[in-house]
Amino acid sequence: MSGQPLKTIIEALLLAADRALSLDEIRAVFDEEERPGRDELREALAGLGEDCGQRGVELKQVASGYRLQVRRELAHWVNRLWEEKPPRYTRALLETLALIAYRQPATRGDIEEVRGVAVSTAIIRTLLDREWIRVAGHRDTPGRPELFVTTRQFLDHFNLKSLAELPPLDEIGESGNGLAADRPDETIVELFAATAAEAEKETEAEVESPDGRANDA
Amino acid sequence: MSGQPLKTIIEALLLAADRALSLDEIRAVFDEEERPGRDELREALAGLGEDCGQRGVELKQVASGYRLQVRRELAHWVNRLWEEKPPRYTRALLETLALIAYRQPATRGDIEEVRGVAVSTAIIRTLLDREWIRVAGHRDTPGRPELFVTTRQFLDHFNLKSLAELPPLDEIGESGNGLAADRPDETIVELFAATAAEAEKETEAEVESPDGRANDA
């Protein structure tokens, strides 16, 4: 039954076990007449540890015994195995975002007027969290509603240099519909780009943008 | 983020994943700019397989991809880690499974015709529960009986890459009376492998798989 190097058997045991194994647990798998002594076993374990040098795993002694574990340096790739699928945004969120992009600055009321339904707070929250929109000010009407504009992160995500690169409205949808075919009003856009740039500089100080790019469109 | 040999990363992935990984699943963990090509990956896998030579594990390609597994020569010691014996399957179950594997797609009637006894519902249930077989459709005969085929999980479990690796069927009769010894009809097998792959993708689409990646070997 033997003929296998002790080191090889130990490696197999540790890789099959899915938990740390103590010296005694390892010894218990051997038939009595071939059971290695504890010192012999420790020696073989040391040898196995050395063999691991260039490999993806390392031998580690923990409280309950020995185990082979994936090197920490490889966590970057390994964790990707369990990366979750990106969630999908709802149709309502995309419509809200699109309306803000084309009609900015826009209040919730402006969006509701087009969509015919209330804009949920969750949608606005998500868009703010994603840093695709921000509050640029308040409209001077009763209730002083918040005015939303899109951000540079929004442009980056959609690979746009500026809002002027958004396709004109009349090219959207099969029904070249009655609404004025317009790009977002350029003057307003510029106005807001200016204040946006300022605001974003502030934001950057607080929240490091994920890719760290700080260039302006 | 790089600087780790590809082979080492792959080893870490296969050991952490606790299941077979397809080429595409392995590629998906790399950032786009450092993602290896399929050939490069295959080469690294071959290298990893060679490295295993003297070790307790071997690299094996099965139906759903590559996995590192403890060599069977070491089962004597490794199995001692578990109290309970590996499950044994009854002859009735194995004969039923063999008939489905070699004759697929097969109905209960097909199996009963060869075995001369009714196929117990419990056996079909067990095979479906283990995901070794699945219903691929219905035969267009009265009663529209279910057509059973084997799955990728079946191949994985039996250490096979494809149905073509099944042991060949006996020559019929020692006196070799005409019927050629054959593997399952390759065209049919391929046809079903294709639909199986599709069906499995569908399943993945419906039941969100935990890692969310559709895998192809």
Add this chain to the structure above:
Amino acid sequence: MPGTDSPAPAASPDMPPGQRHPAIAYVAGAAVEELPTDLYIPPNALEVYLEAFEGPLDLLLYLVKRQNIDILEINVAEITAQYMAYIELMRAGQFELAAEYLVMAAVLAEIKSRILLPRPEAAEDEEEDPRAQLIRRLLEYERYKHAAENLDGLPRLNRELRQARAEPPEFQRIVPQPVVELSDLLAALARALREAELFEHHHVQTEPINPRDKMTLLLRRLDRQRFLPLSAMFDPREGRPGIVATFLAVMELTRNALVEITQSEVFGPIHLRLAEAPLAQGGAAP
């Protein structure tokens, strides 16, 4: 009889050597001097014994093998006799199990009778040897019996093989942000605008719509149809004020537990129906 001209097989190893009795039978030309001892099974052990067989073909195969004769040379008469002895014993015990065996016994008996009947020479060629079909089935069964054994012999996960695994590094949950394409955004906008347009185009001045009237109307419709999609309640000709009024009416009816709102799945259509036991509240009667 066809097939008898093949070479005689070796004598059964089960036969005790040295004992020479007058032959009690000839099997494929070889003298059988003693009944194979392994054929007698005590009746109370039979049930267990038969369960060791995977069916009538398996038993038949066993009997044929026990006689140690070529499967292609089955002496149907002999085998039938042995087979029937098993069935006889079994009948006492498990009838359900016996059914498939009885069918096989009937097949054997039929073959036997056809062999016994003299046949005209001419018919010989046309008619298949009555044993041929049985032999084919036995051979076919034997093939898959071996295939099952081969399958069982393959190294298997969690028997000879174990998935190798190592402790993964500390896990950090990564949830990527949704990716949105510009086209998704434009499609959404187009949709929103198209729907808005539907409202705008019918900007006809209408009588102010009263939610109270709407409530009565809704109840009447629901009373007639029991179950209606919410979308069916809206009348686009009434424009936004109408939709708002309808919506308010639905909310009011729900609040008063006169109407139930159901949605079978997320984003699925919303349906309305009359509440199971409408409370007698004023103004709600259709």
